[in-house]
Amino acid sequence: MNFIYDPVPWVINWLTQLLLSWGLSENFVTTLLYLVGAVLICLGAMLFTTMLIWAERKIGGRFQDRLGPNRVGPWGIFQSIADMLKIFTKEYINPVGIDKIPFNLAPILAVAAVLAVWAVIPFSQTVFGSNINVGILFIIAIGGLGEMAIILAGFGSNNKYALLGAFRAVAQLISYEVPMVIVLLIPVMFSGSMGLNDIVQAQTIPFIVYAPVACMIFFICSIAENGRAPFDLLEADSELVAGYNIEYSGLKFGMFFVADFLHAFTSAIVFTTIFLGGWQGPGVEQIPVLGGAYMLIKTLLVYFLMLAIRFTVPRFRIDQMMALNWKILTPLALVTVVMTALVDKAIPHEMTAIRIGALLVANLILWLLADRMITTFSKRNPVQVVTGKLRPLARPEILSVAEKETAQ
Amino acid sequence: MLNEWLYLGIFLVIALAIPAAALLIAGMLSPKKPNPIKDSTYECGMETVGVSWVQFKVQYYIYGLIFLVFDVEIVLLYPWAVAYNKVALFGVIELILFIVILASGLLYAWRKGALEWV
Amino acid sequence: MTGMQLIFLIAAAVVVSSAFMSVTSRRMIHAALWFVLALLGVAVIYALLEVSFFAVVQVLVYVGAIAILIIFATMLTRRALEDHGKQFNRATLMTLVIVSVIFAGLVFSLRSWPQIQSMTAPLSADQLDVGVLGLALTAPDGFALPFEVTSILLLAALIGSIYVAYERKEKKK
Numbered sequence: 001m002n003f004i005y006d007p008v009p010w011v012i013n014w015l016t017q018l019l020l021s022w023g024l025s026e027n028f029v030t031t032l033l034y035l036v037g038a039v040l041i042c043l044g045a046m047l048f049t050t051m052l053i054w055a056e057r058k059i060g061g062r063f064q065d066r067l068g069p070n071r072v073g074p075w076g077i078f079q080s081i082a083d084m085l086k087i088f089t090k091e092y093i094n095p096v097g098i099d100k101i102p103f104n105l106a107p108i109l110a111v112a113a114v115l116a117v118w119a120v121i122p123f124s125q126t127v128f129g130s131n132i133n134v135g136i137l138f139i140i141a142i143g144g145l146g147e148m149a150i151i152l153a154g155f156g157s158n159n160k161y162a163l164l165g166a167f168r169a170v171a172q173l174i175s176y177e178v179p180m181v182i183v184l185l186i187p188v189m190f191s192g193s194m195g196l197n198d199i200v201q202a203q204t205i206p207f208i209v210y211a212p213v214a215c216m217i218f219f220i221c222s223i224a225e226n227g228r229a230p231f232d233l234l235e236a237d238s239e240l241v242a243g244y245n246i247e248y249s250g251l252k253f254g255m256f257f258v259a260d261f262l263h264a265f266t267s268a269i270v271f272t273t274i275f276l277g278g279w280q281g282p283g284v285e286q287i288p289v290l291g292g293a294y295m296l297i298k299t300l301l302v303y304f305l306m307l308a309i310r311f312t313v314p315r316f317r318i319d320q321m322m323a324l325n326w327k328i329l330t331p332l333a334l335v336t337v338v339m340t341a342l343v344d345k346a347i348p349h350e351m352t353a354i355r356i357g358a359l360l361v362a363n364l365i366l367w368l369l370a371d372r373m374i375t376t377f378s379k380r381n382p383v384q385v386v387t388g389k390l391r392p393l394a395r396p397e398i399l400s401v402a403e404k405e406t407a408q
Numbered sequence: 409m410l411n412e413w414l415y416l417g418i419f420l421v422i423a424l425a426i427p428a429a430a431l432l433i434a435g436m437l438s439p440k441k442p443n444p445i446k447d448s449t450y451e452c453g454m455e456t457v458g459v460s461w462v463q464f465k466v467q468y469y470i471y472g473l474i475f476l477v478f479d480v481e482i483v484l485l486y487p488w489a490v491a492y493n494k495v496a497l498f499g500v501i502e503l504i505l506f507i508v509i510l511a512s513g514l515l516y517a518w519r520k521g522a523l524e525w526v
Numbered sequence: 527m528t529g530m531q532l533i534f535l536i537a538a539a540v541v542v543s544s545a546f547m548s549v550t551s552r553r554m555i556h557a558a559l560w561f562v563l564a565l566l567g568v569a570v571i572y573a574l575l576e577v578s579f580f581a582v583v584q585v586l587v588y589v590g591a592i593a594i595l596i597i598f599a600t601m602l603t604r605r606a607l608e609d610h611g612k613q614f615n616r617a618t619l620m621t622l623v624i625v626s627v628i629f630a631g632l633v634f635s636l637r638s639w640p641q642i643q644s645m646t647a648p649l650s651a652d653q654l655d656v657g658v659l660g661l662a663l664t665a666p667d668g669f670a671l672p673f674e675v676t677s678i679l680l681l682a683a684l685i686g687s688i689y690v691a692y693e694r695k696e697k698k699k
Contacts, residue, residue, distance in 0.1 A: 027529075034415045038422040046426065088434045091441065095449050102559065108427045115423035119416050129419065130412040133656060137486060137582040138416075144590025148562060151597055155555055159449050160462055167601065170594060171468050174475045177590075181482045188489040194656060246450055251434035255427055319525035322471075326523045330478075330514065334507050341492070341500050410530075413573045413581075417533075464601040470691050472595040477684040479591045481677060483583050484663070491660030499664040502674065509677045513684040522688045 006288040008127045041129070042115050049262045050080040056261065056307060063311035090250040095158065098247070102156035106149045107248065107255035113146035114263045121269055122197040124279045124291030135196035136184050139270060140177065143225065146263075147173050150244050153256075157247040165243030168318070169234035173225060175325045180221035182333035183214040186340050187274050200278035208275045209356060213336050213363045215275045217329055222267040223306060224325070227260070230313040231321060268302040269295075276302070332370050339366060470522050474514075481510050534574055541567035552609045554600045562593045576649055579656050 003010045012033060019029045054069060054077060061068025069076030094103075120135045122128035132138060147170050154166020188194055190210060191202035208215045224231040235243040245256045272278060276298045279291030316324070343362045347355045488495070488503060517523055541564050548560035565588045572581035636642050662668045 030411065031414065031418070031529075034418045035422070038415070038419040039426075042419075042422050042426050089437050089439075090434075091438045092435060093446055094442070096447050097449065104431075108424060108431065111427040112420070112423040115426075116420055119419035119423075130415045132412045132416060132578050133654060134578045134582045137483070137579075137586060141582050141586035141590060144585060144594075147594060148589065151594070152559070155597075159451070161451070163462060167464060167468055167598075170598075171471050174591070174594060175471055178475055178478045178482075181479065185482070185485055185489045188486065189492040192490060192493045192657065194486065194490060250438055251431055254434075255431065322523070322525045326474075326514075327518065331511065334511055334514075338504055338507055341503055345497055345500050410574075410576060413576075413578070417570075417573070463603065464598070466602060466691050469595070469598045469602055470688065472591075472598040473687045473691070474684065476587075476591040476595055477680050480587055481680055483587060484673070484676065487579070487656050487660030488664055489660070490655070491657035491664070494657065494661060495664050498666060502664050502670060505674055506677045509674070509681050513681045516685050517688050520688055520692055522692060 004289075005286070006126055008124075009288075037129070038119070041118050045115060045118055045262060046111075046258060049258050049265070050084055052261050052265055052303075053083075053257075054080040056264075059304070059307050060311050063308065084254075087251055087254040092252060093247075093249040095247050097158035099156040099158070102152040103247075104156075104252070106153035106156060107252045107259075109145060109149035109152065110259040111255050111262070113142055113149060114259050114266055116142045116145075117266050117270065120196050121273060122200050122278060123295060125284055125288045127288075127292065128197050131195045131197040134194045136188060136194045136199070136274070140181055140184070143173070143177065146259075149259075153248070154244040157244070159247050161242070162244050162246050165234060165246065169227065169244055172227070172231065172234055172321065175322060176221045176224040176231075176329075179217050179325065179329040179333040180225070182330070182337060183211075183217045183221075184274070185337050186211045186214045189341065189344070196273055196278075200273060200280060203277040203280050205352075205356070206275060206277035206280070210359050211275075211336070211340055211363065212360070213332070213366055214340070217333050217336070218275065219271060220329065222271060223309065224321075226264045226267055226306075228264060228306065229310045230316050232315055233318055233321060264306060265299070265303055268299045268306060271302050272298045328370070328374060332366075336363075336366060339363075467525060470517075474517055474522070477513065478510070481506070530574060534571065537567045537570040537574070540564075541571070550613065554608070555597065558593060558596050558600065561596070562589055565589050565593065576654065578654075579659065 015033060016029055019032065020026065024032075057079070058068040058076065069079035072078040072082045094100075117139050119129045120132060120138055122131070150166050150169050150173075154162045154164075154169075157163070187199055187207050190207060191199045193199065193202075227234045245253055248256060272295060278298075279295045281290065281294035284291040284294070339362050340359065343358050344355070347358055349355065485503070485506065488499065492499070544560045544563040544567065548557045548564060551557045551560060565584060569581045569584040569589075572578075572584055663673045664670055
């Protein structure tokens with residue numbers, strides 16, 4: 001094992017030998033190394049988040065024709081660190097009538113639910129955490145704890161806004177979990193395992209090639225699970241003041257903030273792992289450390305795409321968002337699973353090119369059909385115009401035709 | 409397999425401990441100067457009326473129910489998906505039957521108007 | 527005492543005590559939250575038994591869906607469900623005696639059962655595979671029929687609940 005080609009297992013190996021030579025028992029050494037690994041990954045992820053916040057603000061600024069942070073350090077790179085130092089010294093305000101334990105537990109649980117996903121992510125061929133045989137379901141299940149954190153925050157705050165925000169958020173999160181769970185059947189079907197490492201290992205050709213429609217449904221759902229624009233209703237500032245975290249201050253609010261940003265990056269990692277082949281790439285067999293680099297590059301690309309969507313697309317209305325989930329994504333996901341199972345069963349696995357071609361054609365047909373159905377549906381149900389008296393307008397000439405008709 | 413779960417357990421404990429520790433440290437660093445105005449519930453400058461508990465409409469519950477049924481059914485499909493490469497065509501037909509039954513439930517909810525957010 | 531036994535004892539203590547808190551707490555939503563803790567404890571016990579699938583499904587279905595449904599259900603009420611009644615009645619003492627006798631009997635009979643002392647053999651690698659469960663669920667001579675019947679049962683549950691909820695909504699209007 002060579003240090004340059006594969007540093008992490010080399011260090012682990014060296015540490016194990018060292019500790020064993022001190023006469024410690026093998027079980028103890030394993031547990032200790034697990035502990036060290038967990039602390040390093042958790043701390044690393046949380047510190048990395050400060051960089052993510054800077055990057056997101058900077059990129060967001062550029063998207064919206066602003067400068068973004070530019071005062072602290074070169075290109076404002078230390079802005080998040082300054083913010084972090086500030087938020088550490090801010091006062092916790094405990095409003096009257098809060099339910100102490102749920103109120104204080106919620107921010108901790110919110111971060112923990114996101115961090116826990118990192119335990120099952122394979123970072124490269126040789127560096128992976130836990131390869132439990134139910135990795136995919138674990139990621140979804142741990143998302144349920146995040147929902148629990150939101151409920152705790154909303155209910156513990158003793159504030160009507162917080163309660164309303166929390167329940168809207170949970171309704172959104174559980175709804176978008178449905179198509180997500182359905183399409184995740186497809187990578188499991190292809191790889192024959194729910195362990196994330198096995199799934200990456202099976203992707204010599206990434207699954208995005210086999211199942212583009214499923215991949216897109218998963219992408220949309222993971223944006224919705226983040227609560228990012230265009231699905232940012234759960235923090236709809238103009239309607240709910242701030243959503244479930246309204247009564248939080250100081251680092252307790254900071255924890256929700258960190259959880260939000262880390263969640264976005266984590267879903268980019270999960271997307272990369274499940275659909276883009278994770279650490280797979282040319283030359284990883286010889287030099288495993290390359291896998292980590294591939295993983296990082298792919299993840300950052302996906303993350304950039306999420307940012308681009310966040311800063312360009314306006315917000316959905318809540319009924320539109322629910323309709324998109326239950327009337328489009330869920331049926332489409334069900335049909336995709338059935339179609340993929342049928343087509344894949346019909347063609348023997350040895351004929352890789354034909355198999356990919358058939359799956360691609362089937363996906364394309366499905367996509368065109370779905371598009372056609374959505375178009376006819378929206379034509380049949382035109383946008384409802386709110387009728388009533390003519391509003392006083394600064395520029396009446398920009399009124400739409402329909403509005404003018406109803407006004408007369 | 410137990411080792412994997414051990415790592416996962418340790419990881420979960422650490423993931424809970426690090427934010428908790430950060431909150432504790434910040435709690436020690438931060439000032440504590442409460443006053444009644446500062447501690448009042450934030451409702452845009454209005455006095456809070458009544459308890460914070462508000463009644464929600466039944467729509468939330470219906471979404472919860474549909475989600476629950478879907479969740480349970482799809483979880484049942486996961487072992488099938490793991491064994492997908494080993495099952496014969498009969499297994500796929502079973503999947504289709506299963507999903508058609510599931511989809512008819514969705515269709516019923518749709519026709520009944522339970523999916524509308526009103 | 528091995529580490530596993532320690533973890534089991536902690537998990538079992540959490541399950542039992544939070545189940546107790548769940549029945550005794552006065553606010554409905556507190557009861558629901560204690561219930562969630564009990565469910566998480568059960569998931570830990572499943573993980574100790576090496577049935578990963580059940581451990582994850584326990585969290586996914588019970589914590590992620592059923593507990594949230596229960597909390598949604600409490601939100602349908604007009605005010606916070608809070609019980610101010612007495613938590614004890616005349617039968618309390620009698621019940622306590624009966625319960626302890628049954629518990630003692632259970633402990634005694636289990637202790638005299640030789641199987642309880644012996645450790646079960648760890649599962650073999652092919653038993654850990656979730657795919658075995660999947661094959662059994664779809665095999666025509668296995669559990670194919672129960673598998674489909676389950677889906678019809680769930681369909682009935684969905685239709686029934688929507689019917690009931692929708693009728694309520696109609697009346698309100």
